[in-house]
Amino acid sequence: MKITNTIKEVRKNVKAWRTEGLTVGLVPTMGYLHEGHQSLIRRAVKENDRVVVSIFVNPLQFGETEDLDTYPEDFAGDSKICASEGASMIFHPSEHEMYDEGFCTFTDMTGLTETLCGKSRPGHFRGVCTVVSKLFNIVSPDRAYFGWKDAQQVVVIKRMVMDLNMDIEIVACETVRESDGLAKSSRNVYLNSNERKASTILQEALKIAEKKIASGVRASHEIQKAMIDTISAEKEVKLDYAEIVDLKSLQPVNTIEAPALLAAAIFIGETRLIDNYIYGI
Ligand code: AMP
Numbered sequence: 001m002k003i004t005n006t007i008k009e010v011r012k013n014v015k016a017w018r019t020e021g022l023t024v025g026l027v028p029t030m031g032y033l034h035e036g037h038q039s040l041i042r043r044a045v046k047e048n049d050r051v052v053v054s055i056f057v058n059p060l061q062f063g064e065t066e067d068l069d070t071y072p073e074d075f076a077g078d079s080k081i082c083a084s085e086g087a088s089m090i091f092h093p094s095e096h097e098m099y100d101e102g103f104c105t106f107t108d109m110t111g112l113t114e115t116l117c118g119k120s121r122p123g124h125f126r127g128v129c130t131v132v133s134k135l136f137n138i139v140s141p142d143r144a145y146f147g148w149k150d151a152q153q154v155v156v157i158k159r160m161v162m163d164l165n166m167d168i169e170i171v172a173c174e175t176v177r178e179s180d181g182l183a184k185s186s187r188n189v190y191l192n193s194n195e196r197k198a199s200t201i202l203q204e205a206l207k208i209a210e211k212k213i214a215s216g217v218r219a220s221h222e223i224q225k226a227m228i229d230t231i232s233a234e235k236e237v238k239l240d241y242a243e244i245v246d247l248k249s250l251q252p253v254n255t256i257e258a259p260a261l262l263a264a265a266i267f268i269g270e271t272r273l274i275d276n277y278i279y280g281i
Helices: 007-019 033-046 075-085 116-120 124-139 150-162 184-188 191-197 201-214 222-233
Strands: 002-004 024-029 050-056 089-092 143-147 169-173 237-246 259-269 271-281
Touching: 007 033, 007 050, 007 089, 007 124, 024 033, 024 124, 033 050, 033 143, 033 237, 050 075, 050 124, 050 259, 075 259, 089 237, 116 124, 116 150, 116 237, 116 259, 124 150, 124 237, 150 169, 150 191, 150 259, 150 271, 184 271, 191 259, 201 222, 201 237, 201 259, 201 271, 222 237, 222 259
Parallel strands: 002 089, 024 050, 024 143, 050 089, 143 169
Antiparallel strands: 237 259, 259 271
């Protein structure tokens, strides 16, 4: 497995692979890899001849009060995971390599990026779309792998690829969880033991919603209320949002029809966690 921090080196290798007629998969990450990331890499390795894992904590997608400076990292551990899963290359650029002095071009989107996480994290998806389109231009993969854990991100990236005619297949992968249901996340490391216990309320609220849908309830307000009441009962936790939206438009729905996205975000202390349940795919 090669490790590089230059765009030039990535391009040189991808070009050589292309000359041999090989397919290329890309797994964009911010590092501190866990089994969620691992499942994306594993799938990419299964479906492509060569896989590039990018590890880059993208400053553009963090708000001023967010955790950019404390975001966890463990490059040695990440490298071991990538190698053990059969990745061909890690692209680990510096901030300067990605955003040279004078950088002033962005990939932006309206509508889809203004709801859910976009509402509480203004500018976040502009940063995500910009870095992902840059990575797509650098690697030119056949396929790129993203997790449903960040469902809005999946919807946004699929739309970006469609709108900008990028010839890349977006593959969305299932959320990998801890045994008690908490979605694996690099940010879980911030939680102390009390907070970790309280964090399961997020999955609990979504499970209650899932059961209500399974029992035939279709009124969004009833299910949304159940999610909000469940989360609000946990003292350690502050609700950011719990919403039910159409999976394509990300606009709220009155009646739940497949495919619908039930998404929630909470704060536990300083840590913000998100999770979702997708009905009907
Ligand atoms: P991040 O490093 O947090 O930017 O995540 C990189 C990619 O891994 C994104 O596409 C995430 O949606 C995905 N991912 C993060 N956590 C999980 C998880 N628990 N299960 C599946 N995919 C995940």
